[in-house]
Amino acid sequence: MTGTEIALIVIAICIVISIIIFIGSWLIHNKHLRLVKAHSELYNELIKLNKSYNFYSDIKSQYNFYEVCSSKRKLDCLSLYDVLLSKIECNYIYFKNLLICIQKNRQNYELYCKQYNKLSSKINERETKSLKIKFKTFKRIENKLYIQSKLNPQISTTIYIKASYTSPKGRNSYSKYRTFQYTEVVKAYNDYNRLKVQKQEYSYKVKIERAKMSDSLRYSILKRDGFKCQICGATAQEGAKLHVDHIIPVSKGGKTVASNLRTLCDRCNIGKSDKIE
Ligand SMILES: [Zn+2]
Structure with missing residues (x-):
């Protein structure tokens, strides 16, 4: 046998041993995972807690709106906050429902987190010994499951608004954009409602005065x-x-x-x- 052949055999043996170790540890890890899932009170209480909460899931992290201006001057003068207000006016029910869903998710998530934080591990060394798993390993897997299984509902959103103007024949194109954070969107929604009430009160007053x-x-x-x-x-x-x-x-x-x-x-x-x- 030449030196090269010996080297190749050694490499092949090393690869086989690595694969065996890899598969072995994967099997052991899976076994441990199943064991912890079956015997961890913390994990099972968390699963029960998760099932008791219903979060709205069809909320996107961002919604995009576009505004096309008829002139460059209009684009320059345009306030993107006013565009947001007009989008709220045109899609009022949509915005209202979206903000209600987020608000409910936020309230529920706060309650959920309080209960989540109260959960704690109850396993002790004696129990892990009878399960034939190291106490440390059990705790490590349990903690990982506790973090991974925490629900992560959508409790916020952003509104992206882009306004643009394209000159005739598309020679020049101008645009500006802004991303409104959740608190800004809530503020705009409240501003819009306040304006609407003011307008209604005003037209009512005018009607009374004319009468x-x-x-x-x-x-x-x-x-x-x-x-x-x-x-x-x-x-x-x-x-x-x-x-x-x-x-x-x-x-x-x-x-x-x-x-x-x-x-x-x-x-x-x-x-x-x-x-x-
Ligand atoms: Zn006259």
Whole structure:
């Protein structure tokens, strides 16, 4: 036998021994794993705990939204936070459900973690001896299972917003983007709701204020103003149609009270529209 042949045989033997050791230790590890899974109170309590919790699983870690601008100037002036607000408005139910699911996951996860942290190993050396496994090995595998089996639900998300403008014929392309963290998304959602309530309250107030204009109030203002337009002096006899007008418009906070009312002909009234004089 040559030296090369001997070297090859030695290498082959080494490889075979390594494979045997590898398979052997893999089998032993699997046996230990099964043993620990079957006898660890910590592991079995954790599995029971995991089964008692239901987390929403269809929450993504990020949602992407895109906005296309019609000009470069619009893109430059665009606030991505306002885009986020408009996306919330357009997909309100979607955002609402998403945030409710995350909120529920967060609450449940907090409870889950408290219970998870209370779990502890109860195995002792005497028991491991009867199971024919080293105490240290049992503890090591048990601890690994305890960490690996902890549930990891989605308790947050981010919203990525990208706005872009492409010049005609696609010569130039501009864009800007921002990723909103979960707390920012919650803030935007709350801001949107606050704005919505304010708008509703405002339109309700306007409605109430307009309803205060009764026939008798209208007549008393016409009479006070001598049945004349307070801008051009036109009268009904001259063919002018007279209106009672709010000096400060209701839409700008004006009240339906005599001091804020005046008689205007329809021409002057149209010219005035919602201007405050
Ligand atoms: Zn007039």
